[in-house]
Amino acid sequence: MQHSNTNFFQIFGLPLRYFIDTQELRNKYFELSKTLHPDFFTQSSPQEQEQKLAEAAQLNLAFKTLSSERLRLEYLLQYFGFLDSALQNQTEVQLSPTFLMEMIELNEALETATSDELSFLKEKLKRLEQEREELIQKILLNFDSIEENSLKKQELKKVLLPYLELKYILRTKENLLNL
Numbered sequence: 001m002q003h004s005n006t007n008f009f010q011i012f013g014l015p016l017r018y019f020i021d022t023q024e025l026r027n028k029y030f031e032l033s034k035t036l037h038p039d040f041f042t043q044s045s046p047q048e049q050e051q052k053l054a055e056a057a058q059l060n061l062a063f064k065t066l067s068s069e070r071l072r073l074e075y076l077l078q079y080f081g082f083l084d085s086a087l088q089n090q091t092e093v094q095l096s097p098t099f100l101m102e103m104i105e106l107n108e109a110l111e112t113a114t115s116d117e118l119s120f121l122k123e124k125l126k127r128l129e130q131e132r133e134e135l136i137q138k139i140l141l142n143f144d145s146i147e148e149n150s151l152k153k154q155e156l157k158k159v160l161l162p163y164l165e166l167k168y169i170l171r172t173k174e175n176l177l178n179l
Contacts, residue, residue, distance in 0.1 A: 008062035008075060016152065018076060018140040022067060029063040073136070073163065076143075080153045082160050093160050095168065102128075103168055110176055118176070125173045132166040 009016045012028040036056040041049050065071045077083045106121060113121055136159055143155045 006058060006062070007079070008066055011059060011062045012066070014066075016076075016079075016149070017144040018069075018072060019144050020066065020072075025063070025066055029059070032059055073140070073159070076156060077160065077163065080156050082157060093164060095161070095165060099165055099168075103172060106172055107175070110172075122173075122176060125169060125176065128169050129166065129173065132162045132169065135162045136166065 007016070009020075011032070012025055014020055014025065014028075033056070036052055036059060038049070038053070038056075041052050044052070065075050074083065106124065109117065109121055139155065139158045139162075143152055143159070146152045146155055
């Protein structure tokens with residue numbers, strides 16, 4: 001998910017927070033959408049029409065991103081530079097050997113599991129997912145309570161490891177559903 005340097009929160013006049021009022025977001029989206037509707041620019045130059053179309057596309061992307069909790073979290077991680085650096089510099093954030101072993105064992109068990117064992121594995125994955133989500137939510141509550149951007153960045157960095165673990169768990173869960 002690559003975004004321009006535009007701050008999606010600023011587009012809607014919202015504070016840089018994870019927990020947002022989605023109804024307020026929706027209202028501001030519709031308000032802004034009306035100002036960018038192509039019917040208002042039929043008499044404009046082709047360049048201005050193209051510019052307004054690009055602004056509308058950016059608005060739509062910002063709305064889609066901020067409307068989804070998962071996409072909003074990814075956006076915040078990317079906005080503060082964590083996703084790119086974590087993917088490029090694997091040493092900055094490493095999944096624990098214990099977690100990786102647990103995931104390897106789960107994936108191996110999936111390959112040979114009976115239907116009863118699959119139920120157990122589904123429950124285990126669900127529990128792991130819930131644990132990571134609860135931890136992420138707790139950190140994000142702290143993140144939202146901080147006003148200073150440099151301190152927000154420090155707090156958000158704490159989300160990166162459970163976020164990456166959650167992504168791993170969700171991939172494993174997806175593999176389970178494809179069996």
